[in-house]
Amino acid sequence: MILRHAAPALLGLSLIAGPAQALDLNAMSDAERAEFGAQVREFLLENPEVILEAINILEQRNAAAEAAADKDLVAANVDELFNDGYSWIGGNPDGDITLVEFMDYRCGYCRRAVPEVAQLLEADGNIRLVIKEFPILGDASVLSSRFAVAAKHVAGDDAYKQVHDALLEFTGEPSEVTLRRISYGLGLDSDAIIAAMDSDQVTDEITRTRALAQRMQISGTPSFVLGTEMLRGFLPADQMQQIADGVRADRG
Incomplete structure (x- = not known):
């Protein structure tokens, strides 16, 4: 048949x-x-x-x-991603491509991503980094992010970077006592930072980043935007470099 x-x-x-x-x-x-x-x-x-x-x-x-x-x-969210006016900027501020990282201090993969991002920035030399505080792993995460953002408001970008790095290395439970110890160890004004943690400015930054992540359909950390590409999860430096090279190539 x-x-x-x-x-x-x-x-x-x-x-x-x-x-x-x-x-x-x-x-x-x-x-x-x-x-x-x-x-x-x-x-x-x-x-x-x-x-x-x-x-x-x-x-x-x-x-x-x-x-x-x-x-x-x-x-659709390019301005809020790359030029929100409040997120910390590192790497090469004049780089031809921007890497945005949504991170949580209590996230193990965010900690694993630290040396990979550092390796990428050093090897490439032309990437601008934007850090988005996106605490999603409970109250301890929110407390840590509030502390980091407050340090930026009180003492500036350099202080933020010091606190950011210290929190990613910190293995204890964040509390007012432990956060004071961190700021004291860094030579920062712990009283002023603790007082600023619940300020409207700090709340507004975290709230805006949460809203942006929701629009971007980001539900986990670390999540990255590299140029025009979304990277949903941890990637080693060499793979991120390949994506950066591809973004540049697409620009012609």
């Missing part, structure tokens, strides 16, 4: 070519549908690699669609 001989080709077409060329099973009789179903099963059992091929194609399409959607999110 023609249907029997056509089944493998029709199946491959329906699995790989996509819905535009899918079979119209409604046009078949009950007997034809039953026979086609049997032939499909037989074909798949004899050629299971077809299923893997179809899954791979579907994953590639989904990844491409997600990447395109992420680029749209970056484009």
Whole structure:
């Protein structure tokens, strides 16, 4: 029967070519549908690699669609991502590409990312870094972020960087006592920083970053924006460098 001989080709077409060329099973009789179903099963059992091929194609399409959607999110929030007026800026402030990091001091992967980001910035030399305080792992995370942001308001960007680095290395439980010890060890005015932690300015920064992360559909840390690309999770320096090179190449 023609249907029997056509089944493998029709199946491959329906699995790989996509819905535009899918079979119209409604046009078949009950007997034809039953026979086609049997032939499909037989074909798949004899050629299971077809299923893997179809899954791979579907994953590639989904990844491409997600990447395109992420680029749209970056484009729609470019000012708040790269030039919000309050986030700490490091690396090369005049770099031709910007790396934005959404981070949480209690996040183990954020700590793992520290040397990788440092290696990327040093090796490339032309990347601007923007740190976004995004505390999502409970009250201890919020307390740490408030302390870091307050240090920036009270003592400036250099003090923020010192506190930021110290908090990423700190393995204890943050509290007013431990945070005072950190600021004292750095030679900072602990009373002024502690007093500023609950200020409207500190609250506003963290609230704005949370709202930005929500718009960017970011729910975990670390999350990065590198040029036009979203990087959802930890990546080693060499992979981030490849992405940076690709962003530059796309600019022509």
